[in-house]
Amino acid sequence: MFKKLFGKKEQNNEELLVAPLTGKILDLEEVPDPVFSQKMMGEGLAIEPTSGEVVSPVKGEIVQLFPTKHAIGIKTDSGLEILVHIGLETVSMNGEGFEGHVEVGNKVKPGDKLITFDLDLVKEKAKSIVTPIIITNSDVVEQMDKLNSGEATKGETELLQVKVNQ
Known part of the structure; x- marks a missing residue:
């Protein structure tokens, strides 16, 4: 017990990714x-x-928060770098319909709001x-x-368990 209190702290090299959006989970191979x-x-x-x-x-x-707010990069304590890229070919929308709620350097935890966007506008103007x-x-x-398939609820559904090399 005292080792846990006073011993050398082990670095956690496991990351659990929860869904950053609500919707249907797809394999990467299905992305057009x-x-x-x-x-x-x-x-x-x-x-x-959805x-x-x-x-x-x-x-x-x-x-990283792209100036057009269509994509965001997050780095975990274990060194994992995650990119969430809203839609495809959305950079051409020049930020129209996107609003960022964080800035580079902000600390976040699962479920914290990062970006809101006009889903109908993205459907209309982007490739996907x-x-x-x-x-x-x-x-x-x-x-x-991969922990789940089917439907995901943002901030709740566990998507990936990742072990990082140390």
């Missing part, structure tokens, strides 16, 4: 864009959203509403297990 479906950006999965709110899938720090959730530094991943 080869950059994502062929895992050029990294491993992960995607969600076809509402326009993105929450943090993990505890970490915001390391499918939203990839990518581990951009997949080289540090020792093991990744």
